[in-house]
Amino acid sequence: MAPTAGASFVSSYRLTRAILLSVIAVGMTMAEAPQRRAFAQGKLDARYVVTLSGLPIGRGTWVIEIGDDSFTASASGATAGLLRVFATGQGQSAAHGAISGGQLVPSTYASRIVADEKSDDVRMVLSGGAVKELAVNPPTVASPDRVPVTEAHRRGISDPMTASLIRVPGSGDMLGPQACQRTLTIFDGRMRYDLQLVFKRLDRVSSERGYQGLAVVCAVFFSPIAGHVRDRYAIKYLAQLRDIELWLAPITGTRVMVPFRVAVPTPIGLGVLQATEFVSTPQPSRATARTQ
Helix, strand or coil, X not given: CCHHHHHHHHHHHHHHHHHHHHHHHHHCCCCCCCCCCCCCCEEEEEEEEEEECCEEEEEEEEEEEECXXXXXXXXXXXXXXXXXXXXXXXXXXXXXXXXXXXXXXXXXXXXXXXXXXXXXXXXXEEECCXXXXXXXXXXXXXXXXXXCCCHHHHECCECCCHHHCEECCXXXXXXXXXXXXXXXXXXXXXXXXXEEEEEEEEEEEECCXXXXXXXXXXXXXXXXXXXXXXXXXXXXXXXXXXXXXXXXXXXXXXXXXXXXXEEEXXXXXXXXXXXXXXXXXXXXXXXXXXXX
């Protein structure tokens, strides 16, 4: 491989890896404005595979439990297949919080990613949609070309894991445009960004185990706000994309929808996060259980 071709491949690989992380991030960072209706109760146990140009490069799990007055959500994943030839990585993230007045109110969020023998840890304590405590390791490196994160950027936000739940208000059919029409404000401990969702269509999806039926497909537009390096190629590439798509499917027994599939174009093929298992079950509330 000639030096120029080799440099091009390495650049494309690095960008693609960054974008594939964004595939997971987009798939796991969807939120909405607070709603006032009460939540129903349900549980989701899902398995996902990440592919690049149809080749498997990662796998993950996602467990969500929604109760009467609290919720938990956790995800884990690791590289697999072809990507392990170039790099190895694994990660976990989790959030816990209360349910009050129909709102998800996160209290803690933590994530840990280990890749190429380097680790990245984020821990947040939140209250009322604002970050009260934040610990990141290693610390974000300050530089003149990095947009600084201010205290204002840490208010009115969702952490990535709590934000993975989209509640559709009302009592009608959830599978419609209302699931998509929103702009999401997200802070992941290092970067503040918006994701604008726009309804595109309904599509039928099928997992190997669990959900088979309609999903709502949203277009996703990424806008970096703070914490990023303005001239970084991966950031500019993602901000310019107009064909990221997100498929949302419901958790049985609730009015909550979560990502079933995410598709993001990369310079060397389409990156896709896809549910292979999507098993959701309604859970009786404590009040219902007491009357039985």
